[in-house]
Amino acid sequence: MNRIRYIGFSIHTPSLNMSIDQSLFDGAPEHGPAGVLRFFSFSTVCISIGKNQKVDDLPGDLRGTGIEIVRRPTGGGAVLHDGDLCYSIVMPETCLGTTGSLMESYRLITGGLKRGFGLLGIDLEYGEGSRYRGGPMCFAGALGYELSLGGRKIVGGAQRRAKGMLLQQGSIMPYHHVPHERLIAALLEGLGASLDVDYTPLPLTEGELEQAGRRTMEFSVSLRHGYSR
Numbered sequence: 001m002n003r004i005r006y007i008g009f010s011i012h013t014p015s016l017n018m019s020i021d022q023s024l025f026d027g028a029p030e031h032g033p034a035g036v037l038r039f040f041s042f043s044t045v046c047i048s049i050g051k052n053q054k055v056d057d058l059p060g061d062l063r064g065t066g067i068e069i070v071r072r073p074t075g076g077g078a079v080l081h082d083g084d085l086c087y088s089i090v091m092p093e094t095c096l097g098t099t100g101s102l103m104e105s106y107r108l109i110t111g112g113l114k115r116g117f118g119l120l121g122i123d124l125e126y127g128e129g130s131r132y133r134g135g136p137m138c139f140a141g142a143l144g145y146e147l148s149l150g151g152r153k154i155v156g157g158a159q160r161r162a163k164g165m166l167l168q169q170g171s172i173m174p175y176h177h178v179p180h181e182r183l184i185a186a187l188l189e190g191l192g193a194s195l196d197v198d199y200t201p202l203p204l205t206e207g208e209l210e211q212a213g214r215r216t217m218e219f220s221v222s223l224r225h226g227y228s229r
Contacts, residue, residue: 002034006199014046014070015216025167035091069221076158106145116190
């Protein structure tokens with residue numbers, strides 16, 4: 001069993017949340033502690049887009065709303081964040097399955113989330129999609145390693161990898177109607193069993209927050225029309 005640093009739950013601005021995850025990923029050692037886990041929400045309604053996603057591909061009704069848009073360090077499609085619970089995990093690839101492959105790591109993490117929901121009596125189903133079809137909105141459909149509730153996608157995630165480490169960011173939509181505190185407790189238990197990890201509680205330090213705060217502009221997105229920053 002590996003030990004993983006559990007940062008806890010926090011609420012930050014959209015750009016600071018993205019900067020925190022990038023900083024944790026950049027600072028992760030190739031060898032050493034198993035990794036870092038945190039849960040978070042956004043202080044305001046916002047849209048996050050994938051690392052390589054074009055803002056112009058977003059539906060016009062979203063681009064013209066004035067909602068803040070941030071770019072994630074990970075890939076995937078756009079997500080409208082409004083009351084959802086987000087998570088991020090930084091771990092060595094070798095800690096996630098026998099091969100550390102993309103699909104194996106997705107299934108281990110998602111399986112832990114599914115197990116956590118099961119502890120609350122909520123039976124989620126895996127999606128049926130076999131490949132990402134490139135649409136602009138992440139939650140338009142669930143892939144085989146993502147989770148649905150009553151035919152509606154509820155859990156999505158995306159990864160980034162470098163130097164033997166991975167960062168997975170994910171969002172859990174609020175269709176379950178479970179308070180965040182209760183849901184997080186169940187998800188921690190589910191992920192702990194699926195990933196074979198134990199937790200060491202250690203919140204972000206003031207220095208880590210200051211470092212992340214200096215990079216927030218890297219993740220803010222400006223639009224030529226509608227909202228600009």
